[in-house]
Amino acid sequence: MRKAIRSLFVASVVVAAAAFGTGAAGAASVTPDLPAVQAITPGPGQVVGIAAPVTVQFASAVTDRAQAERTVDVRAENSLAGHFTWLDDRQLMWQPTKYLPASAPISVSAGREHIKFQTDGGTSADADMSAHTFTVWVNGVARTMPASMGKPGRETPVGTFPVLSRERSVTFDSRTIGIPLNDPEGYLITGEFAERLTWGGVYVHSAPWSVDSQGVANVSHGCINLAPADAEWYYDNVNVGDPVTTHW
Incomplete structure (x- = not known):
């Protein structure tokens, strides 16, 4: 529902x-x-x-x-x-x-x-951070996918966000959110099939490194992590301006 x-x-x-x-x-x-x-x-x-x-x-x-x-x-x-x-x-x-x-x-x-x-036809998405799911409606038909959102201390912001851009690949650099690369939490990685939700760096994107946690736990630094095939499907079906609602 x-x-x-x-x-x-x-x-x-x-x-x-x-x-x-x-x-x-x-x-x-x-x-x-x-x-x-x-x-x-x-x-x-x-x-x-x-x-x-x-x-x-x-x-x-x-x-x-x-x-x-x-x-x-x-x-x-x-x-x-x-x-x-x-x-x-x-x-x-x-x-x-x-x-x-x-x-x-x-x-x-x-x-x-x-x-x-x-x-477009009203494509929208719902990120349930308690259930660890990402549900997308395209022409009234829902597809629910396992997901992982922001971990404690790095929670995904709550609200409704329009997709600001679609990026086939994007570089994620922990320094942009105040984490040095030499910190145990630091990272410099390439993400694929990404949709920007905020100018502060929150995306929906493919995250093969967190597949085991998707649907189970929130382990990201604030982004919405999807399995590669699910992320590619969403990238192919989303437009700039489609809403994404995040909540507990």
Whole structure:
């Protein structure tokens, strides 16, 4: 049985001095004194998951943030509810309050720019750290796999995270989380079939070295470890923006 989502969304990056605004994305307006919109992500025609945020990058620093937010409109058939976060003085991120509608075209207007992208069928995943399982729903069909999450002192964060990137291979370096290579806990290894969940280094990935613990115990440094075949299957079926919920 799929677990209830304990957090609608946990931001995967900590942004110093970020400013927040809430409310539905309204009808976009164009203000001549605002910088031009340089890029909108997701890009035109891209297929993403139902938890994907929308990022608007302006050509130069924005001084009137409230006015810039009023130029952004995100909609399917109607405007969608969400909230804004400023990543820096040029980048504005809009996140849906719940999820984007599945298998739907999404339109974004920001300033004078207009793009459309597409959501997938609503692929989602649930990491149960007590049961040591990772369950994925694709088109309503569940696949449950044994998994190992963060060990005591290095627990996997709890919440709902959108997949930020898919990486066929990635180097895991313990120094990025404050553990020297010469420490007994130190490591420098290559992981495969990886999906980034946080900018702090939490991934879902293949971990042949922990197969004996998967489904039994949590032994990782915070990542979600899967057997190679399961990790490859998930890599082949996941999109950027698909939600992953972690809980006890």
